[in-house]
Amino acid sequence: MGDVMLQEAISVAASLMLLISFALLAQHRLLSVLHWFAAQGVVLALTTLLVAVISGHNELYFSALMTLLLKGALLPWLLWRIIRKMHVHREVEPLVNMPVTMFIALTLVLVCFYVALPIERMSQLVTHNTLAIAMATVFLSMLMMITRKKAITQVIGFLSIENALFFTAIGATHGMPMIVELGVAFDVLIAAIIFGLFFTHMRSTFDSLDLDVIQEKSKR
C-alpha cells in the first residue's frame, strides 16, 4: 500500500518537473523565470527525499538536503541579487516566438517518450516510469537556453539543464554514486561563480547582458 502511494508521489513529482519546464519556457518576466527555477530546485529536493524513503539509500537524504540548499535557495538567491544589482530589463526576449517555442517543446516531449519507453520497461526500479519525462525536461531546458538572448536567462537555462540531469539520475537509477554527485555539484557551483564573474565583466565592458549587443560590440 505504502509503495503504491510513494510511486504515485514520484509520478506527481515527475509531472511537476515537466510542468515547471514548460512554465520556464513560457515566462515573459525575468523574475518569474527565477521563481520557477527556484520551484524546480525545491521539487527536485522533494523527489530526492521521496526516492530516499523508497530505496533506503541513506546518502540520498544528504543529497536531498544539499539540493534544497544549493538549487532551491543559494543559486536562485545569487541570481536574484545579480538581477537586482544590475537592473536587468524585466522582459525576456526569446529568439523564437512563444507559440512556436511551445510547439517545438511539445514535439520534443513526444520524441522523448517514443525513444525512452522501450528502455523504461527494462528497469526494475519503482521510479522507472519517470525516465521519459526526465529526458524531456533536459531537452526543454536546452531549448530554453538556446532560444534566449539574455545572458542571465541562458544561465538559468544552463542550471535548469543541470537540475533536469539530476532528476534523470534520480529517476532512472536512484541517483549516481555519492562521489560523482558531489563532484558534479562542485563543478556546478564553480560554474555559477564563473557566471557571476562574467556578468560583472559584461556589465563593465558592454554595459549590457544582452548577447546581441555583446556580439555586435565585440566585432568592432
Next chain:
Amino acid sequence: MTGTMNWFIFTLLSPLIGGLLLAFIRQPARSSAINIGFSCATLIGSLGLAVAVLQQGSHEALAGFFFLDAYNVFLITLTSFVSLTTSIFSGPYMRFEWLHRDLPEQRLRLYHAMFQLFVFGMLLGFTTNNIGVLWIALELATLATVLLVSLYRTPASIAAAWKYFMLAGMGIALALLGTILIFFTSSTIFGHSNDALTWTLLFAHASELDARVMMMAFAFLMVGYGTKIGLAPMHAWLPDAHAEGPTPVSAVLSGLLLNLALYALVRFKMLVDGATGTAMAGHIMIAFGLFSLCIAALSLHKQHDIKRMFSFSSIEHMGLMTVAFGIGTPLANFAGLLHMTVHSLVKSGIFFTVGHAAQAMGSQNMEQIRGLIRHHPGIGWGLLIGTAAIAGFPPFGVFTSEFLLFSAILDTHPWLVLPLLTGLLVAFAGLFRFVQPMVFGQAPEHAIAIKANMLPVYIHFALALLLGLAIPGPLANWYEQAATLIAGGAPL
C-alpha cells in the same frame, strides 16, 4: 608495484599543489619560474610512471579508483611534456603581454594558477577509472580554460569565452546524460555502487550491458564529447576560443584538451563495441570525423585571423583522428595514436610561433603579418617548417601517421580514401595560400623586434621529425600495445 604508486601520486599531486601555490604568488617573474618548476616535476613523475607501467603492465591504483594502461600512460606523458614546453614558452610571452597590454599582475596570477589546475584536470581525466569522475575532470579542465580564454577581458575575448562556456556546457550536459544512461544499464549488473561506473569492470562485462541503451548512450556521448573535441557541426566555440585567448592557452587547447575529449570518446566506444557487437559506434565516429574534416578544410580558406586559421586546422586533424579510431583496426588505432602525438607537438609548436609573430607584427590579422623570414628569421622558418609538418609533408610524423591511416582505410573502407584525400588537399592549399605571403614578402614598417623564445618550438618539431623518420623501438611497442587494447584486445 609500490614504485608505480609513488610515481602516480607524485604526478597527480604536482599540478594540484602547483595551482594552489601559484594562486598566492604575486610577482609574475617568480610565478612563471614556479610554473615551469611544477610542470617539470609533473613531467618527471609521468616519465617514471610510463617506465613503470611499460615494465609491469597495466594495473589499478588506490583501491581501483584509478587505473593505468598503455593507452592513458602515453597520453599522460604527452600532456605533461607539452605543458612543460608551454610553460617555458609562456614565461617571456606573458611578460611581453603584461608589459604591452597592461594586464594587471593579479590577472597573471590567475593565469598561472588556472594553467596548473587545467593540467590537474587533464591528468585526473586520463587516469580515473570512474566514468563519472572522467566527466567531472573534463568539466574542471574546461572551466579552467574558460577563465583563461577571457584573460584579456577585451569585448571579443569575453564574447568568445561566453560562447565557449555555453556550448561546452551544453555538450557536457549531453555527455552526462549519456553517462547516466550507462549507469542505468550497468547498475542492473553491479548494483547501485561505484562499481557500475568503474571502467575496468564495465569493460570486462561489456557484453552483458544492454545493447540498446548503450547505443542510445553513445549517441549522447558522441554529441557531448564531440562538442569538446571540436567536431563539426558543434565546433562553433573552438575558433573563437583559440583566437581570443592568450597564445599558450590556444596551444594547450589544441594540443591537449581536445585529446582528452577524444580519449573519453574512444574509451566509451570500446564499451559500446563490446555491448553491441557491431561496428555502429565506429561508423558514427567516421561520419562525424569526415564531416568535420571537410567543413574545416573549407572554412580554413575564409579566415583572416591567423589563430582562427590554425584552429580550423585543428578541427581538421581531430576529424581525421576520429575517423581513425572509428575504423578501429589495430593499424588504424596505431595511426590515430601517432597522429595524436605529432598533432599535439606540431600544433602547439605552431601556436608558439604564431604568438611571437603576432607580437612582432602587432596584429593577429594575416594581412598585417608579412615578411617574417627577413624580419625574424627564427619565427619565419618556424612557421614555414611547422606548416609543412602539419600539412603532412614527409619526413615529418604527420606524413607517417596519415600514410598508415590510409593503408588501414584501404583494408577496410576503400571508398573513404577519396573524400579524405580531397579534404586534406583543400586544407593544404588553404594553409599555404595564407602562410606563403606571411613568411616571404615585405615586412610592414610597424613591425617591432622581439626576443623570441623559439627553443620549445624547435624541440617540438625535432620530435615530430624523429617520429616521422624512425619511431624508437620502445615507443613503437608502446603504441602497438595501446592500439591492440583499443581495438578490443584483452587489457594488458
